[in-house]
Amino acid sequence: KSLKYLFELIELTKGENIIIFYLLIILFNFLYFLTPLPVIFIILFNGFILGSFGFYLSMIFVTIGSILLFIFSKKILKKNILKAKVFKDLRSKAKKFKIIRKTNNSIIFISRYIIPYFFHNIIFGLYELRLIRFFFVIFLAEIPMILALNNIGKSLNIFILENDYKFSDLFLNIHFLISFIFVFSVILIVSSVEKGIVRKK
Numbered sequence: 001k002s003l004k005y006l007f008e009l010i011e012l013t014k015g016e017n018i019i020i021f022y023l024l025i026i027l028f029n030f031l032y033f034l035t036p037l038p039v040i041f042i043i044l045f046n047g048f049i050l051g052s053f054g055f056y057l058s059m060i061f062v063t064i065g066s067i068l069l070f071i072f073s074k075k076i077l078k079k080n081i082l083k084a085k086v087f088k089d090l091r092s093k094a095k096k097f098k099i100i101r102k103t104n105n106s107i108i109f110i111s112r113y114i115i116p117y118f119f120h121n122i123i124f125g126l127y128e129l130r131l132i133r134f135f136f137v138i139f140l141a142e143i144p145m146i147l148a149l150n151n152i153g154k155s156l157n158i159f160i161l162e163n164d165y166k167f168s169d170l171f172l173n174i175h176f177l178i179s180f181i182f183v184f185s186v187i188l189i190v191s192s193v194e195k196g197i198v199r200k201k
Helices: 002-016 018-032 039-050 052-083 085-094 105-111 117-125 131-161 174-200
Strands: none
Touching: 018 039, 018 052, 039 052, 039 131, 052 117, 052 131, 105 131, 117 131, 131 174
């Protein structure tokens, strides 16, 4: 009940002053995507509050946040790390591993689903990697996951705010089901592509 009341209050605020509401949503998204907090929550929130528009908002700010964190890591963290002898030794040892020596697009793409958003941007900022290449790969990698989470958020909106909505109906919601099927299919395709690349090598 308290959760339902909270979301009803948010909807009420949206109706009373829509300009202030969207400005707060934009500011909140911008700041959130620059923190180490799990992005799953803000993406679900955007889908819940904004519906389909939440997908575009999440894509915009996950992209902006990724670029800013990547640049911060490459321009600031990398310089400071290289100044410390202990990190120089670690870096030279790390280069012995194939994944460090050659960071291909498949590794960047797949690791986006494994390494948390914040640390993924920071880690790859330390690599000898161009921003445009990183941006292109992570943009494509984020589409299916954000689309799925946004659709789940939209489904939860109906489930929480509708009094006559049954729990079983949530799993019969077409948007809810398609999102999971879509993400599962993408993961299978990415895994198959990665296996093919490894075989060729």
